[in-house]
Amino acid sequence: MLDYATLKLIWWMLVGVLLIGFAIMDGHDMGVGTLLPFLGKDDTERRVMINTVAPHWDGNQVWFITAGGAIFAAWPFVYATAFSGLYWAMLLVLFALFFRPVGFEYRSKMPDPAWRKAWDWGLFAGSAVPALVFGVAFGNLYLGVPFRLDDTMRSFYSGSFWALLNPFALLFGVVSLSMLTLQGATFLTHRTNGELQARARKAASIVAIVLLAAFSLGGVCVAFIDGYVIVSIGDVGASINPLMKEVNRVPGAWFTNYREYPVLWLVPALAYVGGVIVLRTLRTGKTLLAFVGSSLACVSVIATAGIALFPFVLPSSEMPNASLTAWDATSSHFTLNVMLYVALIFTPIVVAYTGWAYRVMAGKVTRDYIVENDKAVY
Amino acid sequence: MIDSTVVDLSRLQFAATAMYHFIFVPLTLGLSWILVVSEAVYVLTGKPIYKEMTQFWGKLFGINFALGVTTGITLEFQFGTNWAYYSHYVGDIFGAPLAIEGLAAFFLESTMFGLFFFGWKRLPKWGHLAVTALMALGTNLSAILILIANAWMQNPVGSAFNPVTMRMELTDFVALVFNPIAQSKFVHTVSAGYVTGSLFVLAISAWYLLKGRHVEFARRSFRIAAVFGVVGSLLTIAVGDQSGYEIGKSQPSKLAALDAAWETEPAPASFNLFVWPNEDRQANDLAISIPFAGGLMATRSISTEITGIREIREQNKERVASGVQAVIALEAMRKNPGDAAAREKFRQHEADMGYGLLVRRYVDDVRQATPEIIAKAARDSVPKVAPLFWSFRIMVGLGGLMFVLFLAALWVSVSNSHSKYPLLLKAFLWSLPAPWIASMCGWCLAEYGRQPWTVFGMLPTHISASSLSSASLWGSIAGFVGFYTLLLIVEMYLMFKYARLGPVVLQPNNA
Numbered sequence: 001m002l003d004y005a006t007l008k009l010i011w012w013m014l015v016g017v018l019l020i021g022f023a024i025m026d027g028h029d030m031g032v033g034t035l036l037p038f039l040g041k042d043d044t045e046r047r048v049m050i051n052t053v054a055p056h057w058d059g060n061q062v063w064f065i066t067a068g069g070a071i072f073a074a075w076p077f078v079y080a081t082a083f084s085g086l087y088w089a090m091l092l093v094l095f096a097l098f099f100r101p102v103g104f105e106y107r108s109k110m111p112d113p114a115w116r117k118a119w120d121w122g123l124f125a126g127s128a129v130p131a132l133v134f135g136v137a138f139g140n141l142y143l144g145v146p147f148r149l150d151d152t153m154r155s156f157y158s159g160s161f162w163a164l165l166n167p168f169a170l171l172f173g174v175v176s177l178s179m180l181t182l183q184g185a186t187f188l189t190h191r192t193n194g195e196l197q198a199r200a201r202k203a204a205s206i207v208a209i210v211l212l213a214a215f216s217l218g219g220v221c222v223a224f225i226d227g228y229v230i231v232s233i234g235d236v237g238a239s240i241n242p243l244m245k246e247v248n249r250v251p252g253a254w255f256t257n258y259r260e261y262p263v264l265w266l267v268p269a270l271a272y273v274g275g276v277i278v279l280r281t282l283r284t285g286k287t288l289l290a291f292v293g294s295s296l297a298c299v300s301v302i303a304t305a306g307i308a309l310f311p312f313v314l315p316s317s318e319m320p321n322a323s324l325t326a327w328d329a330t331s332s333h334f335t336l337n338v339m340l341y342v343a344l345i346f347t348p349i350v351v352a353y354t355g356w357a358y359r360v361m362a363g364k365v366t367r368d369y370i371v372e373n374d375k376a377v378y
Numbered sequence: 379m380i381d382s383t384v385v386d387l388s389r390l391q392f393a394a395t396a397m398y399h400f401i402f403v404p405l406t407l408g409l410s411w412i413l414v415v416s417e418a419v420y421v422l423t424g425k426p427i428y429k430e431m432t433q434f435w436g437k438l439f440g441i442n443f444a445l446g447v448t449t450g451i452t453l454e455f456q457f458g459t460n461w462a463y464y465s466h467y468v469g470d471i472f473g474a475p476l477a478i479e480g481l482a483a484f485f486l487e488s489t490m491f492g493l494f495f496f497g498w499k500r501l502p503k504w505g506h507l508a509v510t511a512l513m514a515l516g517t518n519l520s521a522i523l524i525l526i527a528n529a530w531m532q533n534p535v536g537s538a539f540n541p542v543t544m545r546m547e548l549t550d551f552v553a554l555v556f557n558p559i560a561q562s563k564f565v566h567t568v569s570a571g572y573v574t575g576s577l578f579v580l581a582i583s584a585w586y587l588l589k590g591r592h593v594e595f596a597r598r599s600f601r602i603a604a605v606f607g608v609v610g611s612l613l614t615i616a617v618g619d620q621s622g623y624e625i626g627k628s629q630p631s632k633l634a635a636l637d638a639a640w641e642t643e644p645a646p647a648s649f650n651l652f653v654w655p656n657e658d659r660q661a662n663d664l665a666i667s668i669p670f671a672g673g674l675m676a677t678r679s680i681s682t683e684i685t686g687i688r689e690i691r692e693q694n695k696e697r698v699a700s701g702v703q704a705v706i707a708l709e710a711m712r713k714n715p716g717d718a719a720a721r722e723k724f725r726q727h728e729a730d731m732g733y734g735l736l737v738r739r740y741v742d743d744v745r746q747a748t749p750e751i752i753a754k755a756a757r758d759s760v761p762k763v764a765p766l767f768w769s770f771r772i773m774v775g776l777g778g779l780m781f782v783l784f785l786a787a788l789w790v791s792v793s794n795s796h797s798k799y800p801l802l803l804k805a806f807l808w809s810l811p812a813p814w815i816a817s818m819c820g821w822c823l824a825e826y827g828r829q830p831w832t833v834f835g836m837l838p839t840h841i842s843a844s845s846l847s848s849a850s851l852w853g854s855i856a857g858f859v860g861f862y863t864l865l866l867i868v869e870m871y872l873m874f875k876y877a878r879l880g881p882v883v884l885q886p887n888n889a
Contacts, residue, residue, distance in 0.1 A: 055492035058447065062488050066480030068454045073477035076469025076545070083458030083465075084844035090459050091854055098448045098861055102868070105444035109872050151712070153544045154463050156845050239542050331470045332540065332547040339474060346481040350489075357489050360500050375884060377496070 005237040005327075007336040011074045012313075012326040014343055016306050018070050022063035023180065023298040025354075028291075029053035029060050031184015033100070033127025034177070037120050039188070039199045043113065046120060047370045047378065050104065052191040054378045055361045057104055059354060064097075073339050077153075077242060077329035078313050085147050085157035086137060089164055093133050099126035108378045127184075128177060135176025138305055139169030142222055142254060144317030149243060158318055168225075171218050178211040179301055186278060186294040190287035193364050201282050204290065208297075212275045215301060219268065222308060227253025228315045228323060236327040245328065247320040254308045264307055270300035379742050380840060387851035388460045388843040391858060393825070395452050397818060398862045402446035404817050407521060407568050408575020408610065409439045410514035413494075415602055417510050421503045431599055432510070433498075434881040435579060438873060440495060445869050447488075449862065454480075460851075464832050464842035470547045471537050471554065472527050479523035487516025521571070522564045529560035531833050532824070533628040539728065541708060546836065559628065562621040563824075565613060570820065572610030573780055574813035577806075579603035580787055582877050584806040587796045592880045601791040607784035615777055619675070625827075626676045626684075629834055631759060632827035634687045636766040637672055638662055642686040646673025655763040660688055687760045694733060694756040701734025702752070703727040705744045732836040733759070739830075739840045761829040769819035769826075776816040783809055 002010070032053050040046030053060075072079040083090050099122035107119035143166070146159040185204035189197055226249040233245035258264050277293025309315075314324040330336060370377060413432050420428030454476065457465045465473075490513035497506055530537075536553030537546045548554065580603040586596035626633040633639075638653040640661050649671035654664040676684055704727035710720035727734075736755035737747040747755075787806060790796055796803065828834055832842040876883055 055496040056489075058491050059485060059489035061447070061451075062480055062485045065451065065454050065484060066477065068458075069473065069477035069480040072457065072465065072469055073473030076466055076473055079458045079469060079473070080462040080465035080844075083455055084460070084462035084846065087459055087844075087846060087850055087854070090455060091857065094452055094455060095857060095861060097451050098865065101444040101447040102865055105440055106868065106872060109441070109876070153466055154845065155466075239540060241543050331473070332543075334551075335470050335474060335548045338548070338551050339477065342474075342478055342481065346478075346485075350481065350485045353486070353489055357493055360493060360497055376498070 001333070001337050002340070003237055004239075004333040004336075007333065007340065008236065008326055008330050010340060011330060011336055012306075012310065014340075015067070015070060015074060016303065017347075018063065018067040019306075020299050020302050022067050023302060024183065024295045025056075025060040026063050027131075027180040027298060028183040028187040029057045030127035030131050031181045032188060033103075033123040033184070034131065034181050035184050035188065035200070035203060036127075037124050039196065039203060040120075041195075043116060044367050044370050045196050046116075047108065048192055048196060048365050048367060049188060050107070050123070050378045051365045051370065052188060054104065056354075056357065057100065059357065061097075061100065070339075070343075074331055074336060075313065075324070075329050076331060077324050081147055081149075081155040081157075081324060082145075082314055085145060085155065085159070086140075086164070087157075088161035089133055089137055093130045096126050096129035096133075099123060104378055127180075131177045131180040132173040135173040135179075136164060136169045138176065139172030139218075140164050140166075141309060141312075141315060142225060142227075143168060144228065144249075144315040144320070144323075146318040147314075147316050147322070148319040149322040151243075153241060153243075168221055171214060171221065174214040175211065175218055175301060178207050178214060179298055182207045182211055182278065182294045183291075183298065186282075186287070186291040189282065190291050191363075191365055193366060204282055204294075205279055208275050208278045208294070211297065211301075212272060215268075215271055215304075219304075222254050223252055225254070226251050227256065228312050228320060229253045229256065230311070230325070233325075233327060239332065240328045242322050242324055242328045245321060245325075247315075247323050249320060257307050257310055267300055267307060268304040271297045271304065274298075274300060380738070380843070380845075381848065382739075382840075383848045384846055384851060385840050385843045387848055387855060388846075389839065391460060391851060391855045392456065394855065395449065395456060395858055395862070396825075397821065398858075398866070399446070399449035399453055400817060400821060401814060401866070402442050402449060403521075404567075404571040404574035404813065405442050405578055406439070406446050406517050407571025408573065408606075409435060409442070409578065410510075410517050410575075411572065412575050412579055412602060412606060413439060414507075414511050414514050415606070416599075417507050421507045427595060427598065430881050430884060431595060431602075433884050434595075435599070436494065437876055437883065438578075440491075441869060441872050441876065443491065445865055448865060452858070460844050460846070460854075461832070461842050462844035464837065467545045467837055467842070468530075468537075468833055470545060471530060471534075474548065474551075475523045475527040475530075475554070479520055479527075483516050483519035483523055485516075487513055487520060490516060518568055521568050522560070525563045525567055526555060526557065526560045528824070529557045529563050530554060531831075532563075532625070532828060533557055533559040534833050534836050539731065541711060541724070544712075546833075559621075559624050562617055562624050565617040566621045566820075569610045569613035569617065570813065570817055572606055573614055573777075573784075574817065576603040576607030576610055576784065577780065577810060577813050580607060580784075581807045581810040584803040585877075586880060588800060588803050588807070592882075595881050597791070597794075597796065600787065600796070604784060604787035604791045607780070608788050611777065611781040611784050615781060618774075618777065622676065623678060629828065630685050631687075631690050631761065632766070632823075633676055634685060634690055635761050635763050635827060636770040636823065637676070637684060638665070638763050638767045639672070639684050639686045640688055642683055642689045643673075645683045646670045646677070646680045647684045648672050649675065650767070653763075653767060655767065657762060687763070690760055691756050694759040695752055697730045697733040698736055698747075698752045698755045698759075700727045701730035701732060702737060702744045702747050703734070704731035705734040732831070732833075732838065735841060736830065736838050738838065758830045761827055766823055766827050769822040773816045773819035773823065776812045776819075780809070780812055780816070 040049050103119045103123040147155050147157045149155050185200050188200035229248050229250050231246040231248050234240040274293045274297030278290050281289040311326040316323045416428050416431040490509045493509045535557050536550030538549050540547045579599050583596040583600040586592045638650045638655050648667040648669045650665050650667045652666040653662040656663045707720045707724035737751050740751045830838050832839045
């Protein structure tokens, strides 16, 4: 069995891997959903868009489900405190997500244009709303979330839903929405042709610039606010609870990790590399590389945000000492160990058959394909 | 003090969202194997009608599956949103099977779901059959992992309390996975799903036969459903009995309540066929019973008693009082970790700590628990009789009825006498709601029957809920019920539309 502190660090990384997996995989079909009402000019074109992700949306959505399950298993404090505290934000995401499975599955079941149009907007909401809310939630982490813990570890949230929608956090909403939309736009460029592809390419270059601008601005804003710093903490190699530490708020402290380990600056730099790859390859027609560039930007943006917070996961503005961190919000030593084995065994298997599914369904989705398979496709 | 309204509303919301989810789950569990069987016959015989069957029932499967996924997303997050203290207190154990379900089962099922619909032209016949089989395997694996999680709430094995983190932690993963309750629950639940899938196909096929439409298609589907249904219902009944036996051992309160057994009778106890329970008097105002049958079924012996509700409540008074001492010792121990006396006292009473927490429904500070409060808490330790008594009997009655129906269907199919028994065909059609009603009763029995606990004997429901406002809960309940009802109407509409049209929907220029 690995030592507890190492396992805590590994699980911080594994949750990051799951969030990145979610952004790359579910991100591209959410991006397609976000672009659906705007890029598809007629029903067949919208069906082309939907059918680029039709065989995969359900598998991709499991990244989100599994990330939820993994946070429950590895960080029960975070699962309990974040989701109950941010109750209405979470419900907004869930209600929006309801539209996705039914939107994909039911839209083509009736030819009525009003029916289909309604589901187009349903798919849009189910894609864009969660993409936006995730970023807004992340933005609020830097500001700290107003919660406290009592002596029995029960959490109480004292903020309101509307307070989450501040300009600072909304900027992070723009980052996440543009990031996932870029995934969708580059994926569409890769999997469609003709006019639709041209529109997707144009969308991709606009969104890539928005992403890099919002990401840069976000970084600047974070530099000017108070960060959180652990002053003292119990033995991180042992079983501890979140009330066993002292935390201070210090201006600019969210850059502490970057200051101490300058090599980490390479992580945010990758977002720009990814953006440049997208912009260059779109012009040359290497569409798969554009998707890879966009995915690289996802990796970079999420890792950048996570490293800035580390070791904090859910800082508390009301009771900073009760902030949840990667050291004191985790499961027991034994559970982290068991779950590490589970993750090491199953993640490669999942990646393998997902890759196989994409290979089976590879190739452009065209208008002819939709017309010929009218009854069999979405 | 925890707001009781918030707890009640949280329970209502969980019950509603879980039950909506379970409208779709059993059909997915059963229908997926029917798809595997018809496709396997197609691959082996090469007869196109079996491919048609796979694709048509697959279409209905997809309509159902979409809402299964929609309603399932909620459940993955609802422990956190609405049961935060529960999530904190047992997440170390309960979160593991949930995460494994996502990684090992739901990924498989969902990825194959896509290929099932879109891979027909891209995969060789065997390849596609493998996809269908993996999809079915994934759905069933999902069920076992979720039921391992649920079984732990019913019978919390392989775990211990950690006073530093103030929660229960996993000590034995193998015990968690091989919880005897989990095994019987799994087989009982998936075979109930097989019954649901079979009756679904049987009822719609019977309707086609009654109307004289798609006759060849319907006869073959009918036969697969009849065979699968006989096997499924037999398994459901046999393992249901096993499940009841296991629960009787680990949760005497549930057993006593579902039997309306207020007093401990001399063994073997009688079986109550009909009762009018009176909670105030702790007795039945009216009871019709069969001598000896109850004891034989529940304990599988002629000499083991079924402990009555009054006796359980009386015994639990002591456990509550002892549990209160555990909570007091724990508080002292946490204030001063060096307090050896507190540590020793905690060790003595630790097993009863959950019972001590029951008094928190009435007082925040357990030191203020008077004998009256302790008596109230002990009284709470057995759930209400009427809902359990009746949900159990409705479930068992419908289970038996469906077994008979499937036997009749098998006989009709083997003797090829569909046209001779239109009434029987109508009976198959009209009994379509039966498996759903039985499943809902089964869950009511399992979950309501576990009250007042979320984790039996360890964590009371009352302290498990999130600290939310009742306004938030009214809002979210309205949202969930509104959304789900709307989506359910859409789903039923499409299901009826496609079932009415029949397999012709697969051909172009139809529907």
